[in-house]
Amino acid sequence: MTEIKTQLHSLLDAIKNAMNNAQRQQQSVQLLAVSKTWPAERLRKVADAGQRCFGENYLQEALTKMSALADLDLEWHFIGPIQSNKTRDIAAHFDWVQSIDRVKIARRLSEQRPTQLAPLNICIQVNIDNEASKSGVKLDDVLDLAKQLSQFKNLQLRGLMIIPQKTDNPQLQRHSFQKAQQLFSQLAALYSSVDTLSMGMSNDMELAIAEGSTMVRIGTALFGQRNPPHASK
Numbered sequence: 550m551t552e553i554k555t556q557l558h559s560l561l562d563a564i565k566n567a568m569n570n571a572q573r574q575q576q577s578v579q580l581l582a583v584s585k586t587w588p589a590e591r592l593r594k595v596a597d598a599g600q601r602c603f604g605e606n607y608l609q610e611a612l613t614k615m616s617a618l619a620d621l622d623l624e625w626h627f628i629g630p631i632q633s634n635k636t637r638d639i640a641a642h643f644d645w646v647q648s649i650d651r652v653k654i655a656r657r658l659s660e661q662r663p664t665q666l667a668p669l670n671i672c673i674q675v676n677i678d679n680e681a682s683k684s685g686v687k688l689d690d691v692l693d694l695a696k697q698l699s700q701f702k703n704l705q706l707r708g709l710m711i712i713p714q715k716t717d718n719p720q721l722q723r724h725s726f727q728k729a730q731q732l733f734s735q736l737a738a739l740y741s742s743v744d745t746l747s748m749g750m751s752n753d754m755e756l757a758i759a760e761g762s763t764m765v766r767i768g769t770a771l772f773g774q775r776n777p778p779h780a781s782k
Contacts, residue, residue, distance in 0.1 A: 674709075678713055729761075
């Protein structure tokens with residue numbers, strides 16, 4: 550078994566164990582491989598090992614990989630901040646956008662989504678701990694934004710994406726995840742399309758799964774330490 554296949558299977562086993570420990574149903578948590586800064590050849594090896602969903606932060610880097618891997622049936626998630634001048638390419642090439650925090654960006658994505666494609670799956674990025682340095686919608690503004698987003702015909706609201714504050718205190722982490730899960734439950738009660746709570750990364754995956762995550766975004770635990778960021782974004 551190749552190194553990358555071993556890494557992937559080990560990670561999937563860890564997710565399975567976390568689901569078991571939390572008494573979650575099997576297959577209730579999906580792995581999103583965060584592949585930013587890693588070359589297409591590395592992604593191909595991960596895909597050959599069985600991974601289908603990949604998350605990218607930088608548009609130009611992602612488009613290069615998509616072209617190189619066009620022969621594979623992959624699902625692409627945009628998970629980084631979105632500038633207005635990038636929305637057309639994001640709308641045309643991605644299956645999901647997890648970093649929606651403004652109506653303006655959502656409107657542009659809907660208007661620029663090619664008509665032959667299915668609606669773009671979107672998640673609202675929530676600034677769950679109200680950090681000044683972090684993107685995302687304030688907790689109290691999420692339901693109002695969701696109502697506006699639900700009106701865009703070429704978007705499909707799927708849920709929330711959470712990046713909690715960095716801390717080594719598991720109780721603080723748990724509190725952030727619990728706030729997110731409560732908000733997610735509210736949203737799911739209002740919109741039948743909502744089924745995704747994207748939270749948990751390499752260092753807090755188990756706790757996120759215990760508190761209701763349905764999608765974990767993993768980079769380091771799968772690919773190793775990140776390559777230096779590319780100059781082109």
